[in-house]
Amino acid sequence: MAGHTENSITIDAPFDLVWEMTNDLENWPRLFSEYASVEVLSREGATTTFRLTMHPDENGKVWSWVSERTPDREKRMVRARRVETGPFAHMNIVWEYAELPGGVQMRWTQDFAMKPDAPVDDDWMTDNINRNSRTQMALIRDRIEQVARDSESASVASSR
Numbered sequence: 782m783a784g785h786t787e788n789s790i791t792i793d794a795p796f797d798l799v800w801e802m803t804n805d806l807e808n809w810p811r812l813f814s815e816y817a818s819v820e821v822l823s824r825e826g827a828t829t830t831f832r833l834t835m836h837p838d839e840n841g842k843v844w845s846w847v848s849e850r851t852p853d854r855e856k857r858m859v860r861a862r863r864v865e866t867g868p869f870a871h872m873n874i875v876w877e878y879a880e881l882p883g884g885v886q887m888r889w890t891q892d893f894a895m896k897p898d899a900p901v902d903d904d905w906m907t908d909n910i911n912r913n914s915r916t917q918m919a920l921i922r923d924r925i926e927q928v929a930r931d932s933e934s935a936s937v938a939s940s941r
Contacts, residue, residue: 783892783893783894783903784891784892784893784894784895784903784904784906784907784910785890785891785892785893785907786889786890786891786907786910786911786914787888787889787890787891788888788889788911788914788915788918789886789887789888789889789918790886790887790918790919790921790922791881791883791884791885791886791887791922792884792885792886792887792921792922792925792926793883793884793922793926793929794884794885794925794926794928794929795885795929796857796878796880796885798925798928798929798932799878799884799885799887799925800854800857800878802921802924802925802928803876803887803921803925804852804859806819806821806829806831806850807819807821809833811924812920812921812924813917813920813921814836814916814917814920815835815836815913815917816833816834816835816836817834817835817836817843818832818833818834819831819832819833819834820832820834822847827851827852827853828849828850828851829849829850829851830847830848830849830864831847831848831849831850832845832846832847833845833846833847833848844867846863846864846865846866846867847863847864847865848861848862848863848864848865849861849862849864857877857878857879858875858876858877858878859874859875859876860873860874860875861873861874861875861876862874866896868895868896868899868900868901869893869894869895869896869899870893870894870895870896871892871893871894872891872892872893873891873892873893874889874890874891874892875888875889875890876888876889877890887918887921889914889918891910891914893906893910
């Protein structure tokens with residue numbers, strides 16, 4: 782058995798802003814609430830290899846792993862995978878962006894499987910990822926929409 786999740790949210794902001802903010806890895810600790818730090822390890826072409834470190838969990842444990850991420854702006858898609866898989870047998874993530882009348886829909890599709898000796902199973906992790914994705918997506922939406930509003934206000938003020 783394997784885990785699969787799909788979550789999406791519509792962000793009321795221009796595509797360029799959504800794309801830039803969600804693909805600016807070094808700023809992820811300010812975009813996501815769960816990440817304490819991002820360390821870029823290498824860049825080869827469009828692919829970035831990086832270490833993500835989370836804030837300590839409720840037991841004080843700090844989780845960290847290496848992922849690689851390849852954005853394709855023309856296709857409005859990002860493919861990512863964990864290189865250091867930790868408790869996962871594999872973890873692959875696709876981010877898709879679609880312009881809609883109400884803004885930009887951002888969709889995360891995650892396909893994974895937990896290792897047999899992992900402390901949780903695929904079903905538990907599916908529920909956890911779904912819950913966390915909804916929380917993080919709402920936070921990202923709110924932060925990007927605030928930047929869009931601030932930018933719009935600044936441009937109106939400068940045109941006066």
